[in-house]
Amino acid sequence: MQKAINASVCLIALIISIPIISVLSIWIFPNQDIWNYFLDNLLLDLLVSSGILLIFVAIGVALLGTLLAYLVVFVEFPMRKFFSISLFLPFAIPSYVLGFIYLGIFDYSGYVQTFFREYFNITSFNFDLRSNSIPIILTFILAFYPYVYIIARASFMRQKISIIENARLLTKSNLAVFFKVAMPLIRPAIVAGVLVALMETLADFGLVSLFNYNAWTVAIYSAWYDFRSIEVAAQLSSLLIIVIFFLIYLEKFARNKGKHYSYAITNRRIYHPKGWRKYLIMFIPLFVFIFALAIPILQLIVWSTEVIFEELNYQYLNLLFSSFILIFISVSIILLLSLLLVLASNNRYLNFIIKFTTIGYALPGSIMVIGILFAITNISNINQYFGGASINHLFFSSISLLIFAYVARFITISYRSINSVKKQIKPVFVENAKLLNGKKSNIIFSIYIPMLKSGLLAGALLVSVDILKELPATYILRSIGWDTLAIKTFELSAEGLFQRASVPSLIMVLFGFFIIFLLQKFDYKY
Amino acid sequence: MKKIIGFFLLLWLLSSNTIFANEVTVYSARKEHLIKPLFEEFSKDTGIKVKYLTGKGETLIERLKTEGKNTKADLFITVDAGNLWYAGNQGLFQPVATNIIKSNVAKHLRDENGLWTGLSLRIRTIVYNSDKITPSELSSYGDLANKKWKNRLCLRTSKKIYNKSLVASIIYNKGEEKAQKIVKGWVDNLSSIPKSKDSHVMDAIIAGQCDVGIINHYYYGAFVDKNPNTPLKLFWANQNSTGVHVNISGAGVLKHSKNKKNAIRLLEWLSSAKAQNIYLNLNKEYPINQNIEVSKDMQKWGAFIQDKMNLSNVGRLQLESVLLMQKQGYK
Incomplete structure (x- = not known):
């Protein structure tokens, strides 16, 4: 059992780190x-x-x-x-939305500085944010x-x-x-x-x-x-x-x-x-x-x-639904994979491999995408080298590519939250189970998974909300018809339609609140 | 469980179906709310279904390159002449210079080899606070480098492609040395760090952080709709010299298009009077087709002479423009 876990961890790690390896491989021909x-x-x-x-x-x-x-x-x-x-x-509030609102309030033309200039008559009051x-x-x-x-x-x-x-x-x-x-x-x-x-x-x-x-x-x-x-x-x-x-x-x-x-x-x-x-x-x-x-x-x-009734239409159901499906599929995969990573043996090599796999989160979303695009081109080239057809387009014809990007980018978060809980499990539980001649699979299902519950829930929560807010990778890799709330927010605000943009972003934030409440409810009692 | 899996498989299939024969697929850097009404009207007129995917120009170009010859996309719509030029330069387009396009679109607004075509005009020009400035004080982009504008100028960031194109046009018209002086003068005259959005430039002018700035005209159009009594006014730059800098949103038929006929049909339709009026009403962009009259509220802004340089040059000079702006410390 442990060997099977270790082997699958190596395989998962290899696949997930493809974008990172692609990005690093650029140094071969800089x-x-x-x-x-x-x-x-x-x-x-x-x-x-x-x-x-x-x-x-x-x-x-x-x-x-x-x-x-x-x-x-x-x-x-x-x-x-x-x-x-x-x-x-x-x-649940994306940082770009937060920044946008603060600029609106605290910039030279915002409420706060205008107030100072007008009511205190300090015309020279000018703080450039x-x-x-x-x-x-x-x-x-x-x-x-x-x-x-x-x-x-x-x-x-x-x-x-x-x-x-x-x-x-x-x-x-x-x-x-x-x-x-x-x-x-x-x-x-x-x-x-x-x-x-x-x-x-x-x-x-x-x-x-x-x-x-x-x-x-x-x-x-x-x-x-x-x-x-x-x-x-x-x-x-x-x-x-x-x-x-x-x-x-x-x-x-x-x-x-x-x-x-x-x-x-x-x-x-x-x-x-x-x-x-x-x-x-x-x-x-x-x-x-x-x-x-x-x-x-x-x-x-x-x-x-001011705009909610003109802006709101059936399309928003579609956006919400896309976000929901993407979150549901990706989070399921991410939890499963990160659980495996957590259960891998604690040795130097595996630790290194896991660390390498989980740095994808620090790459900007679009750079992760560049890595994926490089990789696709290379895979297709290899396929052609061996006499196959060009297959790059296949990757784009479903949401699988986007889900892969989510997994590669966000697995860190859920791995970290699960692992931090695992480190707090007293070894005595596992030792006792071993002494009682428990099989590894039993130990996993009757000790680890129940005890890791809070880590799994925290991971699910963080990853869900992160996917909900994710913009760059979704924008590039989605297939036709898979627009999300984050994309709608971006498109409207990029054209200066801030009022209209507030509708999808408000829905996104409320949906984020909902996810947080839901997962909190499963965790601790207050 | 089986049902759930079946459900997702179905979704998967639906998301990637290619059952409709009479259709055309568009990748668009114009945002959804600005193209959907056009596509709907096109489908009504022709019966051709339009599928589309929006994205940023630069990233859609990379996606198209990666998808290669098997891409599903037939037409690529993007904003800014530099992006169109670059996509052409990367071999993404095929030449289509039909007579309809030639007659609808002025020569300087499309590629010399027919790789891409402008579809709407966006004028990057001067905006000012009419409470503080009279139009007689304004003249050209270059004049904004004059010392009299010290601490009175607001600009959007040089990272925005519209500014790269504007400076590229100045390099083309005036040569690099003069362009450098102009950009240097702008930077010296700035009253604040460059903003990230044209709308922030307008906000700053109204609030009094500065008196004058440079923006794309349609942002002003949207602003005036909401604030009819604003002291903010547009000024057409360079009317006594080169004409005001125009940029375009445009499109090209992709080299690996599977529905070339439909793609060309859509392209031609987008340059037609009907489509041009939709562009006009949706976003107050000037028609590419000069025979079309603009709406009353836009007529108030007055007529203008446009810079007739071929926009391919903007694409060619964009990198030079970036280097120049970085060197002069234009953030």
Whole structure:
């Protein structure tokens, strides 16, 4: 059984990493001229701005995500249960939608700056949101903190509550308890969440282009759109792969220090602040709730009310249905495959293979697509070499290619959430089962799968919403008639029809909320 | 379970069927809401069913290249002359220069060898705040590089293909050295980092961040529809010299088209008066066919002389234009 699992993991890994291998293989015949131009003129600047982005987004999502999780798990304050769930929801709002709304509100021509100019008569009040990195970093943090929050919250709930209680008795400073005990306690979870957020940040193009910010992806797209060289685009992307490898190994360091096992879910608060203090505490999640959720949703509703009845038609059922089918098929495949990856033996070679397979998430969607297009051409060429026909077109005639792209891109997420839960299973369960002469298959079905349930659900949740929001790969690889809500949102907003665009994006966000609620319901009780 | 599998298989088949014989398949970089009404009307007129897939011009070109000779697509519609030129250059199109197209479309708006044809005109020109500027202060794109516009200019990012084409046309008309000076002057005059959208440029002008900018005219058209009393006004640039820079949305019949006849028929139909009026009403794009009268609200913007340079040159010079803008620090 274990051998069969290991063998199939190798096979899966090979197939899934085809796009990544294709992207890397571009170095066999690199395009020197354009590459040198980039090297000489653009790369240093881009490295610095991408570096700044990564560092501050990492710090921001780690602090915000963990703090929010800590508060809702251990501190009793008004509306705690409400925030506990609703702080997940911003995850359903695509970062490009969030960025678009913030620009509308906070730009020179937006409500806020106009208000300052008109009511305080400061005509010179001019803060250019694009002139420094702070606005875009804050947007990224508000868009991606849920990755940390989701994992950190689940992790805090499964900690031994007594550790925090004892720490509290030993030190008077609540901040010290948070920074010195709570955060280190769930460090692997925080690091895992941060890593996912960073991969998203690296792969982002929508938000950075909205802010006209010179991130690495801008160079990638410049190579493609300006210089018409998908080869150089692939060369530039391959550097992202190296960065991610580096980050993944950093993560390993964070994990290695200690082993943490999960315990029964805690449903007891440690802190019970009284009087104004509890409202002060409540202000923190409230603030995030307002900016990451309430304002964007309100803006979408305001925009859409004017046009909703002309815009809404049967076509939207079609879009919703496409999104649903794509999610359902892909998530089923992804869960199955990532479960296999998790159950593979823990040895060096397999670990490396799995790590390599799961870096696809850091590639921008369209670069993953370039890898797939390269691969298709090569497969077809090989087929022709052996006397077959040209078969490239076959790949495009169904949604299978798109589903493959989803699997290759998003398997990381579900693998990581399942694996993080697996690491918390006390080995004693498995040892006991082995002692009782349990077969591997029995161990899998009666121990692993039930105990991994929360990881599987979290994986399903994250991947579903990610697929719902996914734009670049869907836009290129879908077959005729498979438009999604994300595509509709993009097409309308790209033509400046923001009010009409708010209708599909609102539906997309609500559908995302629905998925989150549904999967949460299966997981823990509150 | 079997039922579910059967259901998905059915979906799969439906999504890839090719049962309709009398049909034509279009890959389009024009967005769905801007082409669907055209296709519906075409089907009514001819009985030919149109299947279409939208996408970004650049990525659809890569997809077409990968699909190779077995592609299902017959016609490729895209925006910007540079994209059309590039698709032609990559050998995706086949020449079709029928008499109908020749008579409907002016020579400078289609490829010399008949590989692609313009189908609608989009004018990239100057927009200004009429509360602060009189039209007599404005003249040309090059004039916006003048010091008097210091801190009064807003531009969209140089990464947008419309700006690449505009600068390519300036390189063609004025030579590289002058073009460089103009772009440098623009960058010096910017009152803010370039925006990502034409609509943001208009917003900034109204809010007073700047007084003047460059946009595609139809964004202005949509804006005026919603805000009839706006102080924002269009100004046709370069009327005393080369004429205002025009760009096109257009199409070409693909080399590996399986329904060439239908594809040509659709292309011809799109250049017809009927289709041109739909373009006009949908998105306020100027007809390619100069005999057609534009709507009243567009007549208010006045007549203009257009730059008659052949748009192939825009495609040819686009890379040079990108290098020039990057060198001058136009973000």
